[in-house]
Amino acid sequence: MGELSRLTIAGAREKLAAKEVTSVELTQDCLAAIDAADALGAFVHKTPELALERAKAADARIAAGEAEAMTGIPVGIKDLFCTKGVASQAASRILEGFRPEYESSVSQKLVDSGAVMLGKLNMDEFAMGSSNETSTYGNAVNPWRRGNDDAQLTPGGSSGGSASAVAADLCLGATGTDTGGSIRQPAAFTGIVGLKPTYGRCSRWGIVAFASSLDQAGPMTKTVRDAAIMGAAMMGHDPKDSTSADLAVPDFEAMLSGDIRGKVIGIPAEYRMDGMPGEIEALWAKGQKMLSDAGAEIRDISLPHTKYALPAYYVVAPAEASSNLARYDGVRFGHRAKLGQGDGITEMYEKTRAEGFGPEVQRRVMIGTYVLSAGFYDAYYNRARKVRALIKKDFEDVFADGIDAILTPATPSAAFGLGEMADADPVQMYLNDVFTVTVNLAGLPGISVPAGLDRQGLPLGLQLIGRPWEEGDLLNTAYALEQAAGFVDKPGRWW
Amino acid sequence: MSIDTDTARRVAKLARIAMPEEHLPALAGELSAILDFMEQLNEVDVDGVEPMVSVTPMRLKRRADVVTDGNQQDKVLANAPDAREGFFAVPKVVE
Numbered sequence: 001m002g003e004l005s006r007l008t009i010a011g012a013r014e015k016l017a018a019k020e021v022t023s024v025e026l027t028q029d030c031l032a033a034i035d036a037a038d039a040l041g042a043f044v045h046k047t048p049e050l051a052l053e054r055a056k057a058a059d060a061r062i063a064a065g066e067a068e069a070m071t072g073i074p075v076g077i078k079d080l081f082c083t084k085g086v087a088s089q090a091a092s093r094i095l096e097g098f099r100p101e102y103e104s105s106v107s108q109k110l111v112d113s114g115a116v117m118l119g120k121l122n123m124d125e126f127a128m129g130s131s132n133e134t135s136t137y138g139n140a141v142n143p144w145r146r147g148n149d150d151a152q153l154t155p156g157g158s159s160g161g162s163a164s165a166v167a168a169d170l171c172l173g174a175t176g177t178d179t180g181g182s183i184r185q186p187a188a189f190t191g192i193v194g195l196k197p198t199y200g201r202c203s204r205w206g207i208v209a210f211a212s213s214l215d216q217a218g219p220m221t222k223t224v225r226d227a228a229i230m231g232a233a234m235m236g237h238d239p240k241d242s243t244s245a246d247l248a249v250p251d252f253e254a255m256l257s258g259d260i261r262g263k264v265i266g267i268p269a270e271y272r273m274d275g276m277p278g279e280i281e282a283l284w285a286k287g288q289k290m291l292s293d294a295g296a297e298i299r300d301i302s303l304p305h306t307k308y309a310l311p312a313y314y315v316v317a318p319a320e321a322s323s324n325l326a327r328y329d330g331v332r333f334g335h336r337a338k339l340g341q342g343d344g345i346t347e348m349y350e351k352t353r354a355e356g357f358g359p360e361v362q363r364r365v366m367i368g369t370y371v372l373s374a375g376f377y378d379a380y381y382n383r384a385r386k387v388r389a390l391i392k393k394d395f396e397d398v399f400a401d402g403i404d405a406i407l408t409p410a411t412p413s414a415a416f417g418l419g420e421m422a423d424a425d426p427v428q429m430y431l432n433d434v435f436t437v438t439v440n441l442a443g444l445p446g447i448s449v450p451a452g453l454d455r456q457g458l459p460l461g462l463q464l465i466g467r468p469w470e471e472g473d474l475l476n477t478a479y480a481l482e483q484a485a486g487f488v489d490k491p492g493r494w495w
Numbered sequence: 496m497s498i499d500t501d502t503a504r505r506v507a508k509l510a511r512i513a514m515p516e517e518h519l520p521a522l523a524g525e526l527s528a529i530l531d532f533m534e535q536l537n538e539v540d541v542d543g544v545e546p547m548v549s550v551t552p553m554r555l556k557r558r559a560d561v562v563t564d565g566n567q568q569d570k571v572l573a574n575a576p577d578a579r580e581g582f583f584a585v586p587k588v589v590e
Contacts, residue, residue, distance in 0.1 A: 098574050101567075199550050200551050213549070242555055243549070245551065246556070307535070308536060311533045312536060331575070333574035333575065339586060344586050350511050351513050353513070354512050354514065363522075363529075365512065366503075366526060369509045383539075383541060384533075385546030385547045385548075386541040386544040388546075389544050389546065389547040425525070425528050426528070427529060441550075443551050468551065
């Protein structure tokens with residue numbers, strides 16, 4: 001067990017094409033690895049029968065010579081994606097028992113390409129969190145540990161289950177979603193690759209909405225090449241999402257030459273935060289050196305409104321969430337509270353939402369309600385949208401000056417312990433998104449690449465930010481960084 | 496900007512989340528801390544800046560004004576906590 005599940009997507013594709021292995025064998029190996037890894041809390045709804053059925057179909061397709069890039073590849077799907085007939089709860093109690101009658105566009109594209117869904121993955125409730133501790137299923141756990149210390153660490157969030165599953169080799173790749181860093185931060189915490197595409201690349205249709213102007217799905221994989229393969233299979237125009245871009249998706253994998261000579265990499269001064277750990281700073285410097293050794297030009301740049309990204313995000317995202325989550329009223333789907341004698345419809349709404357939403361979701365819905373309420377709309381919401389326009393302009397200015405990509409740390413620290421932030425105020429947890437959230441506000445593509453280990457043996461990631469729609473170029477720069485970093489470490493198996 | 500318990504009660508009511516009276520002071524404190532963090536936005540000069548509407552400049556697509564979907568009452572009701580005779584059922588709203 002675990003031999004085949006350790007493969008990369010590219011590696012498995014080769015073995016499938018050469019008939020050295022079948023999709024059924026790959027899938028069975030992953031299912032066994034999943035069953036042996038309940039301690040990680042990564043898979044929260046397992047779908048072994050469906051997986052084997054799809055694996056058989058994939059094998060038939062491969063035999064018929066009709067395989068696509070993802071045909072026969074076993075993957076995990078974040079619980080935020082609606083999957084037909086399979087529980088889709090956004091890790092919330094309020095969607096208990098919900099089995100969609102439809103499939104999200106992104107997961108449908110994966111089905112169409114022949115990928116095999118192994119099950120649904122843990123996450124923060126409604127994707128609101130940075131540690132996977134707000135899930136109704138309980139915590140997802142990072143397969144990495146601090147040396148021999150058996151303290152459980154967070155895999156990050158909100159796509160914590162996806163990160164944990166890929167890092168522990170329970171699947172070959174997984175879907176994630178990223179509203180403020182929810183793909184890139186967990187990828188960095190677990191030593192894997194996470195790509196957030198340009199806003200509009202992946203259809204949002206059928207993905208439970210958190211903040212519609214920021215949400216974007218993307219792949220979480222073991223290598224940059226795999227992110228190129230799986231990412232391309234997830235992207236593309238969808239008439240069912242009005243913000244989906246009607247642009248062709250290039251062959252990203254064909255663009256992975258590793259040649260970045262002459263590319264200009266920007267280093268933003270504002271990302272050098274006070275109190276940033278020395279190890280993060282050293283890793284960032286190492287990343288600059290690696291890209292410069294590969295022939296890129298390193299240039300200091302300024303993104304002057306960076307400091308205001310987090311406060312702007314924590315106005316815009318809760319505002320959109322309060323509106324999106326209004327649909328959870330106990331009428332059409334999910335949980336409805338038991339009502340008392342004489343309770344009317346208002347009590348039904350109020351009790352259902354109080355029981356169904358966890359504390360962090362309640363907090364964000366109420367903050368959103370407040371900043372959108374009469375008298376505060378201009379002071380908070382409109383001001384934040386103006387600041388957002390300035391943050392986007394910062395990026396447009398440096399791209400206009402010839403910058404091809406921007407290099408930053410992915411996170412302000414390595415993975416922290418589960419429960420360690422329990423007594424911190426909510427704003428402390430929000431600081432996890434400090435390096436990633438600007439990218440969502442500006443709608444840009446961003447990727448987290450594992451680049452080294454810290455003193456305690458935990459993975460650290462670097463982030464590259466690209467021009468809009470140029471995921472291919474971004475992936476190629478990430479590929480060069482990945483080759484230079486040579487990160488091959490794996491967590492020791494304790495689960 | 497500080498949120499008092501009255502404001503916290505009003506916000507919870509607007510959000511349709513039942514909030515026990517004894518939780519209101521702590522909630523008010525948490526909401527105040529988050530809003531204090533947002534106060535930084537007042538340092539930014541936003542004169543003449545248009546609020547962002549869409550992050551990627553694109554014209555919203557239009558589709559033909561025709562019926563594209565429907566005739567799936569059973570699927571629509573399949574996940575309802577209480578459905579009767581083809582309808583969503585809720586507590587009485589009209590006396």
